Amino acid sequence: MPKILVIDDDTSICESLELYLTEEGYEVHTALTGTDGLNKAVEVSPDVVILDIRLPDIDGFTILEDLKGEDEDIKVIMITAHHDMDTTIRAMKEGAFDYIHKPINVDELDIAIQKALTSLEMEKKINGLLMEPSRDFRVGDIIGTGSAMREIFKTIGVVSQSKTTVLIQGGSGTGKELIAKVIHYNTAADEPYIAINCSAIVDTLLESELFGHEKGSFTGAISRKLGKFELARYGTIFLDEISEMSVNLQAKLLRVLQEMEFERIGGKDRVKVNARIITATNKNLKELVSEGKFRDDLYYRLNIVAINIPPLRERREDILPLVDYLLKKINRDLHKKIAGVSDEMIDVFIKYSWPGNIRELENLLVRAVVVAQGQVLGREDFPDLLGSSVSSEVQEEALGVKNERGEDSKLCTIDEIEEKHIREVIRKAGNNKGKICEILGISRPTLERKLKKYGIKFESVKG
Numbered sequence: 267m268p269k270i271l272v273i274d275d276d277t278s279i280c281e282s283l284e285l286y287l288t289e290e291g292y293e294v295h296t297a298l299t300g301t302d303g304l305n306k307a308v309e310v311s312p313d314v315v316i317l318d319i320r321l322p323d324i325d326g327f328t329i330l331e332d333l334k335g336e337d338e339d340i341k342v343i344m345i346t347a348h349h350d351m352d353t354t355i356r357a358m359k360e361g362a363f364d365y366i367h368k369p370i371n372v373d374e375l376d377i378a379i380q381k382a383l384t385s386l387e388m389e390k391k392i393n394g395l396l397m398e399p400s401r402d403f404r405v406g407d408i409i410g411t412g413s414a415m416r417e418i419f420k421t422i423g424v425v426s427q428s429k430t431t432v433l434i435q436g437g438s439g440t441g442k443e444l445i446a447k448v449i450h451y452n453t454a455a456d457e458p459y460i461a462i463n464c465s466a467i468v469d470t471l472l473e474s475e476l477f478g479h480e481k482g483s484f485t486g487a488i489s490r491k492l493g494k495f496e497l498a499r500y501g502t503i504f505l506d507e508i509s510e511m512s513v514n515l516q517a518k519l520l521r522v523l524q525e526m527e528f529e530r531i532g533g534k535d536r537v538k539v540n541a542r543i544i545t546a547t548n549k550n551l552k553e554l555v556s557e558g559k560f561r562d563d564l565y566y567r568l569n570i571v572a573i574n575i576p577p578l579r580e581r582r583e584d585i586l587p588l589v590d591y592l593l594k595k596i597n598r599d600l601h602k603k604i605a606g607v608s609d610e611m612i613d614v615f616i617k618y619s620w621p622g623n624i625r626e627l628e629n630l631l632v633r634a635v636v637v638a639q640g641q642v643l644g645r646e647d648f649p650d651l652l653g654s655s656v657s658s659e660v661q662e663e664a665l666g667v668k669n670e671r672g673e674d675s676k677l678c679t680i681d682e683i684e685e686k687h688i689r690e691v692i693r694k695a696g697n698n699k700g701k702i703c704e705i706l707g708i709s710r711p712t713l714e715r716k717l718k719k720y721g722i723k724f725e726s727v728k729g
């Protein structure tokens with residue numbers, strides 16, 4: 267039964283609407299003040315609110331805003347007076363679903379409520395399609411259609427049957443951690459998954475993070491602390507950016523891997539390692555070994571099974587499915603209903619080199635979804651990739667698009683891009699230095715310095 271909340275300070279309106287709407291088959295609640303109305307809205311979560319714009323305690327617009335803030339899909343029908351056209355327009359602009367005039371005509375009211383409920387139902391259907399969790403979105407899904415990714419799926423399947431050590435290699439944002447998690451959840455979902463970034467912590471602290479310490483083993487060791495190897499129990503310990511581990515700690519890790527036992531810092535007890543070890547790096551570990559920067563014996567211990575994730579630009583067949591998948595995920599997280607990306611932008615996506623791989627794609631999509639006005643993401647929603655403020659030459663260079671002469675555009679320096687961009691902004695901003703500074707997001711002295719640096723001369727019109 268649809269729920270309707272009537273908020274009006276006129277007792278007779280509340281009473282008669284309650285009577286009428288209950289008879290029509292709705293569950294009706296009423297409130298005589300704004301405060302009471304807001305409380306009841308939280309309490310009963312109505313589908314439709316009939317709201318008087320003039321209330322004694324809180325202004326109707328504030329209530330409208332609060333109601334929408336609580337539930338953006340709620341349908342609010344405002345009751346306005348005939349002479350109040352401005353207020354009515356404002357109410358509609360601020361998100362009211364409809365309005366009816368005083369004195370209330372029940373036919374008009376019926377139509378407005380019907381429209382509101384139909385609209386609500388359609389939105390629910392659309393949401394359901396976009397957010398059906400079991401059908402096309404599962405946390406931890408790895409998207410990949412090409413042969414490289416299919417091989418990786420097989421490897422994940424195989425290693426999930428044992429506790430072998432796995433080394434995951436791939437550029438930044440290619441999904442190393444995602445794969446580590448999927449392996450973990452396929453092997454030991456009920457046990458802990460513990461990730462630690464070897465580059466983020468100084469050496470001595472990292473040692474105690476990994477292996478723990480006994481009370482008093484060094485200054486600051488005020489109590490016993492268990493290390494990640496112990497805390498991970500029968501689960502997974504993920505050592506990220508393993509290439510950054512110091513030579514000293516590499517030696518200690520090697521010993522742990524050989525013996526599958528270790529001692530806490532300052533301790534005598536032997537602690538058994540039961541967790542699976544997964545390591546990851548975005549460097550070429552083998553090269554580091556040949557350069558003498560990484561121990562070869564440790565490398566062989568870690569590299570029992572290797573998973574090498576190719577960069578996104580080498581598996582362009584995955585771009586479209588990834589866009590679909592990521593949009594669903596982002597829609598769900600941000601409560602948005604973006605339907606897709608324009609064909610034009612898909613072309614750009616397919617051609618682009620994606621140095622930041624899937625993370626870069628995801629970040630671009632998140633930003634685009636946040637700013638998007640329409641249902642389909644277009645070029646205006648990707649200013650970083652194809653900014654209206656970036657000159658077309660720079661765009662083409664950034665995108666690796668061929669120039670008119672059919673040659674690959676040369677890659678240029680940041681200074682060259684900056685100079686071109688400043689010249690472009692000057693052209694568009696009509697020599698108004700104030701505006702130029704605003705667009706570039708720099709101060710006047712900085713602008714002057716840059717103009718001098720690049721030898722750009724022009725007469726400032728004003729500002």
Ligand SMILES: Nc1ncnc2c1ncn2[C@@H]1O[C@H](COP(=O)(O)OP(=O)(O)OP(=O)(O)O)[C@@H](O)[C@H]1O
Nearest residue numbers: 407408409437438439440441442443444548624625
């Ligand atoms: N094949 C994929 N399918 C779906 N999502 C993916 C895929 N690969 C990566 N992602 C998503 O991209 C983002 C980056 O992935 P992740 O953090 O695993 O990369 P990483 O290789 O560890 O990156 P970094 O080198 O920056 O640490 C995450 O949000 C992840 O869920």
Ligand SMILES: [Mg+2]
Nearest residue numbers: 439442443506
């Ligand atoms: Mg990572």
